[in-house]
Amino acid sequence: MPKITYISNAGETRTVDTSVGMTVMRTAIANAIPGIDADCGGSCACATCHVYVDPAWFDQLKPAETAESDMLDFVIDREPTSRLSCQIEITDALDGLVVRTPATQH
Numbered sequence: 441m442p443k444i445t446y447i448s449n450a451g452e453t454r455t456v457d458t459s460v461g462m463t464v465m466r467t468a469i470a471n472a473i474p475g476i477d478a479d480c481g482g483s484c485a486c487a488t489c490h491v492y493v494d495p496a497w498f499d500q501l502k503p504a505e506t507a508e509s510d511m512l513d514f515v516i517d518r519e520p521t522s523r524l525s526c527q528i529e530i531t532d533a534l535d536g537l538v539v540r541t542p543a544t545q546h
């Protein structure tokens with residue numbers, strides 16, 4: 441069973457189980473991970489599921505599609521490894537993925 445580690449802006453770390461086909465956002469919501477609002481429910485329309493992907497993992501993700509890249513233009517404090525967690529689908533290859541949540545989603 442794949443695992444995802446979430447690191448809060450304050451440095452608190454939680455590692456939770458997920459499953460192939462889930463997203464990083466849905467896993468966070470299911471486990472009450474703070475710092476991910478996901479106002480649009482995963483439709484790539486709100487950008488309140490912004491995360492920073494650990495640099496060691498960033499290149500293993502499928503590249504962001506145009507809609508995601510466009511939405512990322514609206515996030516505060518965008519960084520080179522910024523992604524929308526609703527658009528990161530879990531695969532076996534992503535077992536151990538590490539993401540960090542931003543200070544704010546607004």
Ligand code: FES
Pocket residue numbers: 465477478479480481482483484485486487488489511524525526527
């Ligand atoms: S949940 Fe709205 S863009 Fe990801």
